[in-house]
Amino acid sequence: xxxxxxxxxxxxxxxxxxxxxxxxxxxxxxxxxxxxxxxxxxxxxxxxxxxxxxxxxxxxxxxxxxxxxxxxxxxxxxxxxxxxxxxxxxxxxxxxxxxxxxxxxxxxxxx
Amino acid sequence: xxxxxxxxxxxxxxxxxxxxxxxxxxxxxxxxxxxxxxxxxxxxxxxxxxxxxxxxxxxxxxxxxxxxxxxxxxxxxxxxxxxxxxxxxxxxxxxxxxxxxxxxxxxxxxxxxxxx
Numbered sequence: 299x300x301x302x303x304x305x306x307x308x309x310x311x312x313x314x315x316x317x318x319x320x321x322x323x324x325x326x327x328x329x330x331x332x333x334x335x336x337x338x339x340x341x342x343x344x345x346x347x348x349x350x351x352x353x354x355x356x357x358x359x360x361x362x363x364x365x366x367x368x369x370x371x372x373x374x375x376x377x378x379x380x381x382x383x384x385x386x387x388x389x390x391x392x393x394x395x396x397x398x399x400x401x402x403x404x405x406x407x408x409x
Numbered sequence: 410x411x412x413x414x415x416x417x418x419x420x421x422x423x424x425x426x427x428x429x430x431x432x433x434x435x436x437x438x439x440x441x442x443x444x445x446x447x448x449x450x451x452x453x454x455x456x457x458x459x460x461x462x463x464x465x466x467x468x469x470x471x472x473x474x475x476x477x478x479x480x481x482x483x484x485x486x487x488x489x490x491x492x493x494x495x496x497x498x499x500x501x502x503x504x505x506x507x508x509x510x511x512x513x514x515x516x517x518x519x520x521x522x523x524x525x
Contacts, residue, residue: 340517
């Protein structure tokens with residue numbers, strides 16, 4: 299199947315701490331793994347992505363890692379700030395063009 | 410670029426009424442998706458169009474839902490008759506699909522539907 303499991307569903311951290319969100323998938327044809335951030339009242343927006351020929355990718359305070367053998371990938375946010383508070387969705391594509399989304403993680407960063 | 414434009418942003422209607430949600434994708438994009446978001450089910454794909462043709466409508470709940478894309482610049486999602494369980498935020502997203510089966514989706518700001 300093409301399910302994506304995402305954990306945790308809620309994550310509460312103090313400003314400055316790190317946050318990690320994990321996803322697992324089942325479809326071996328998956329080769330593209332985007333992460334979307336959804337702020338209150340808005341649509342999801344791509345923040346970072348990784349392709350299956352890469353194990354890790356960084357963009358300032360955010361990074362994604364991919365373990366294709368184990369079929370899991372993670373989002374890491376360092377030095378969290380209140381403006382990082384949002385719902386984060388992992389997704390996978392490949393085989394089918396239609397992305398499969400995880401259920402989302404509500405990240406709350408306390409000042 | 411103006412991004413994906415959806416209307417209305419908010420709709421409150423009574424059970425049994427017809428609801429039409431509208432979407433203008435980003436110019437040049439050839440793929441369009443309609444999603445429904447609820448607390449219980451997260452983001453659910455309703456239908457996917459490629460080059461204005463419906464490719465996958467397996468997520469459309471039932472005959473009360475219909476979607477059209479008469480041209481590359483416009484799509485509608487219609488619910489007739491509406492029911493309280495249809496209350497949700499409906500998102501339209503567009504993308505440019507190349508030969509690879511991957512690509513970023515650009516979402517609109519959503520239409521929040523409340524059916525009383």
